[in-house]
Amino acid sequence: NAGVTQTPKFQVLKTGQSMTLQCAQDMNHEYMSWYRQDPGMGLRLIHYSVGAGITDQGEVPNGYNVSRSTTEDFPLRLLSAAPSQTSVYFCASSYSGGGTEAFFGQGTRLTVV
């Protein structure tokens, strides 16, 4: 019963570095998404995918890239990290998007210095 698994749990980056946050789910969910959580701002949607090969932008997509080559995996790439991307990142999945329960990973705490 792994559910939604995110790696790494913690990461420190220098400004300008790139990295990929990993997200995998083993529930055969079609819908996957990435959120960031900032103090005073709540959770905001970055990117989402309704199935393999299909991705779209959420509310705060700038500086992030995603792809969905398999149903199970939905990595989030930071192309050139900035201090404004310091945040806690959560990956979520649900069976079909609308109408079904969303499950979240444990989060990745990212600090950009």
Added chain:
Amino acid sequence: KQEVTQIPAALSVPEGENLVLNCSFTDSAIYNLQWFRQDPGKGLTSLLLIQSSQREQTSGRLNASLDKSSGRSTLYIAASQPGDSATYLCAVNLNYGGSQGNLIFGKGTKLSVKP
């Protein structure tokens, strides 16, 4: 633009009290509403999911209601325990074509239950 508001932002109660957390949203065109619990430094745990056609859902000591027309939901916690201490988040699922599945979150209510 859909906005979700949770009141109060923080709540402290003695153990054993029944309590109500409130969530309001500005656009009634939602697919469903979900309540989550978040413990410090942890992920979100789903508590209850209410479809737009439903009025309430219950799980153990938790009961969530939904009044879509007035844009309100409440989470009722009966006989609160110190283990209920956490931040409770409300999120609505939009009902616009390809946006279904995109959750709009409130900022949460931080609950502290004192022994």
